[in-house]
Every structure is written in C-alpha cells, then in structure tokens.
Amino acid sequence: xxxxxxxxxxxxxxxxxxxxxxxxxxxxxxxxxxxxxxxxxxxxxxxxxxxxxxxxxxxxxxxxxxxxxxxxxxxxxxxxxxxxxxxxxxxxxxxxxxxxxxxxxxxxxxxxxxxxxxxxxxxxxxxxxxxxxxxxxxxxxxxxxxxxxxxxxxxxxxxxxxxxxxxxxxxxxxxxxxxxxxxxxxxxxxxxxxxxxxxxxxxxxxxxxxxxxxxxxxxxxxxxxxxxxxxxxxxxxxxxxxxxxxxxxxxxxxxxx
Numbered sequence: 001x002x003x004x005x006x007x008x009x010x011x012x013x014x015x016x017x018x019x020x021x022x023x024x025x026x027x028x029x030x031x032x033x034x035x036x037x038x039x040x041x042x043x044x045x046x047x048x049x050x051x052x053x054x055x056x057x058x059x060x061x062x063x064x065x066x067x068x069x070x071x072x073x074x075x076x077x078x079x080x081x082x083x084x085x086x087x088x089x090x091x092x093x094x095x096x097x098x099x100x101x102x103x104x105x106x107x108x109x110x111x112x113x114x115x116x117x118x119x120x121x122x123x124x125x126x127x128x129x130x131x132x133x134x135x136x137x138x139x140x141x142x143x144x145x146x147x148x149x150x151x152x153x154x155x156x157x158x159x160x161x162x163x164x165x166x167x168x169x170x171x172x173x174x175x176x177x178x179x180x181x182x183x184x185x186x187x188x189x190x191x192x193x194x195x196x197x198x199x200x201x202x203x204x205x206x207x208x209x210x211x212x213x214x215x216x217x218x219x220x221x222x223x224x225x226x227x228x229x230x231x232x233x234x235x236x237x238x239x240x241x242x243x244x245x246x247x248x249x250x251x252x253x254x255x256x257x
Contacts, residue, residue: 021050021051021053023196023197023198023203023207024053024194024196024245026053026054026057026194028192028193028194029054029116029145029192029194029247029249030054030057030058032145032190032192032249033054033058033114033143033145033249034058034061036143036187036188036249036251037061037112037141037143037251039058039061039062039063039112040061040062040063041063041111042062042063042110042111042112043062043063043064043065043066043109043110043111043112044058044062044063044064044065044066044110044111044112044113044114045065045066045068045103045105045109045110045112045113045114045135045136046065046066046067046068046113046114046115046116047068047100047113047114047115047118047119047128047132048068048069048070048100048115048116048117048118048121049067049068049069049074049075049078049095050069050074050116050117051074051077051078052067052077052078052081052082052095053116054114054116055067055078055093055095056081056082056086056089056093058114059086059089059092059093060088060089060092062092062112063092063111064092064093064094065092065093065094066094066096066105066110067093067094067095067096068095068096068097068098068099068100068103069095069097069098070097070098070099070100071097072097075095075096075097078095079095082095100115100118100128100131100132101122101124101127101128101131102131103131103134103135105135106135107134107135108135108136108137108138108255109135109136109137110135110136110137110140111136111137111140112136112140112141112142112143113132113135113136113140113141113142113143113254114142114143114144115132115142115143115144115145115146116144116145117145117146117147117247119144119146119175119179120146120147120175125178125182126182129182129183132254133254133255135255136254136255137255138255139253139254139255140253140254140255141251141252141253142183142250142251142252142253142254142255143249143250143251144179144249144250144251144252145192145247145248145249145250146175146176146179146247146248146250147175147246147247147248148176148191148192148246148247148248149174149246150246151193151244151245151246152235152243152244152245153196153243153244153245153246154245154246156208156228156231156232156243157208157211157212157216159227159228159231160212160218160220160224160227160228161216161218162218175248176189176248176250179250179252183250183252183254184252184253186250186251186252187251187252187253188249188250188251189248189249189250190248190249191246191247191248191249192246192247192248192249193244193245193246194244194245194246194247195242195243195244195245196241196242196243196244196245197240197241197242198240198241198242198243199239199240199241200239200241201229201232201233201236201241203241204232204235204241204243205225205228205229205232208228208232209225209228
C-alpha cells in the first residue's frame with residue numbers, strides 16, 4: 001500500500017502513524033542533522049524509526065543503518081516501503097523489531113546514534129541512556145531531536161488534556177535537562193520550528209484525534225471535539241492549515257562504556 005497525505009485516517013496503527021507523520025515537514029530536521037554530521041563511513045543505529053521518516057532520508061548518507069522500533073506494524077510498513085520504493089537502499093538500510101532500551105547487539109558496535117522524538121517517551125531514561133552508550137563506540141556522535149514545550153501544536157493538545165495529567169507532567173524535569181544529566185553537555189543545542197501542513201481542517205482534526213486516542217488514551221466529548229475543530233480553524237491559511245511544532249536538536253558524544 002502506497003500511503004500519502006491525501007489518505008484518510010483509517011486502517012491499522014502503522015498506516016495511521018504513517019499518514020500522521022508525513023504531514024510533518026522533516027526537511028528541517030534532515031538539514032540540521034546533515035549540517036552537524038559526517039556519516040559516510042559510519043554504521044548508524046536509529047532508535048524508534050516509526051514510519052521511517054528519517055531513515056529513508058538519511059540512509060544514503062551512511063555506510064550502514066539499523067533502524068529499530070518496538071511496534072512490528074511500523075517495522076513491517078518500513079520494510080514494505082524499502083522493498084517497493086527504495087531498492088537503492090536495500091544494501092544500506094535494515095529495519096528490525098527491537099526495544100531500543102535492550103538491544104541485541106554487542107558492546108561498541110555502532111559508530112553513531114540517531115534518535116528522533118523517541119528518548120523523551122521512555123519511562124526509564126537512565127536505562128535507555130546506558131544502552132545507547134553500551135552499543136556505541138567511544139566518542140560516537142549521538143544526534144537527537146526531542147520535543148520542546150510551548151508550540152502551537154502542543155498548546156492545542158494541552159487544552160484538552162486533564163489538569164491532573166498536566167500537573168503530573170509539569171513536575172518532571174524538562175527533556176533537555178534530563179538529557180544533560182545523562183549524556184553531559186551537548187556539542188550542539190539548537191531550537192527547531194517545524195510546521196505541520198494539513199490540506200483541510202478535517203485532516204488536522206483527524207491527526208489530533210489520533211494523538212488523543214492512540215497515544216494519550218483520552219476520549220473527547222462531542223462538545224470538546226467541536227471546540228477542537230474551532231481551535232484548529234484559527235490556523236487556516238487559505239486552503240491549508242499550518243500549525244507549528246517546536247523541537248530541540250542535540251549532538252552529544254557518547255559510547256565506549
């Protein structure tokens with residue numbers, strides 16, 4: 001199945017995730033990684049590949065890339081895309097079902113690590129950090145793109161998340177502080193502003209509902225759904241809905257544990 005952003009939000013989780021992620025303009029992330037990386041002779045490990053948004057755009061720059069995700073449906077989708085649409089990358093790119101916090105590779109195996117939006121969702125971040133360090137060669141670069149608070153996209157989500165859940169999350173250290181605690185001071189720390197582009201209010205609404213239902217486990221009432229559509233409509237520009245997401249790009253040196 002060849003998915004694109006014109007498809008409606010139906011089907012299994014992998015298909016929904018693919019549609020949702022492709023609304024996101026990954027070119028900004030790719031440009032930032034390429035600006036600060038030299039991957040040509042490196043074996044790269046990618047944690048949490050999702051739909052392969054970064055994998056397919058970066059694999060050609062590497063000697064070899066192993067991209068893992070804990071969800072078999074997403075890995076299956078990536079494998080199908082690799083076989084059907086990216087034959088030129090078959091020798092360079094491999095997708096595997098693995099938990100990135102417990103990887104079936106030996107110590108000091110990879111020359112570089114890539115993590116796009118995954119580290120921030122781990123429940124046990126010290127465990128994940130230890131595994132990242134274990135499988136990396138000494139001084140390996142670690143490129144991470146993680147959520148940054150205060151974006152338009154997040155502000156809309158927060159309007160419908162219960163106060164007690166927001167209070168619980170607000171008690172945690174921010175992800176940039178947690179990463180500094182675990183990996184030291186980054187060589188690079190830059191803010192990113194990346195837009196989502198939706199062709200209609202309905203597409204944006206479906207994307208938000210996917211977030212609430214699949215990721216957050218929150219069921220909105222009929223009134224809340226109407227309010228959500230109203231908030232989204234405020235970001236309509238001509239025939240397009242443009243909503244900004246904020247992220248942080250880090251480059252650390254890790255490995256050799």
